[in-house]
Amino acid sequence: KNQVEQSPQSLIILEGKNCTLQCNYTVSPFSNLRWYKQDTGRGPVSLTIMTFSENTKSNGRYTATLDADTKQSSLHITASQLSDSASYICVVSADGNTGGFKTIFGAGTRLFVKA
């Protein structure tokens, strides 16, 4: 069964601290993995996208890692800011050539950054 599981469900950190969000998936055959940031009442914004051969990708203070062998990804946020308060969604896509294009969404991690 294709699944994407994210942890923790929610997280509270102090401004300036680092944090790491986790994503485990069982989607097969794997095509790519995206991390999205969704501000309240807004559409999600893509942070990173990684294919099978990529282990790490950075976007400013956001760094995503991918271990295709263990089917795990993490999103590390450095020196958090109040504006980082949002939901972070892990999205995994399956190969569209074998039975149709599938996109499986994680439930998201709700991050609260406090001053």
Place this chain on the structure above:
Amino acid sequence: GAGVSQSPSNKVTEKGKDVELRCDPISGHTALYWYRQRLGQGLEFLIYFQGNSAPDKSGLPSDRFSAERTGESVSTLTIQRTQQEDSAVYLCASSSHLYTEAFFGQGTRLTVV
């Protein structure tokens, strides 16, 4: 209870026809969101509802797109005079409030031929 349900799961329509996509959110969720995802592309935010109101319609791609929500429950996304560029997966999500976690439906795959 049940998750977000979207119907139909697949829709093939001829160019120029109108289509209506349905979303049944999780019961009690006040916020509802529509997204579009073209093949190989990221999510594209279309519109959200707080209750039955849509405060921001600027994400709708053109005036051929409209959406409504009734009874703080089911929502429909209508595309008039469909074009091939409208082919995509249309995703719906809901959350208990705007500030809480959103749960996504499995989407409606729309193919315009």
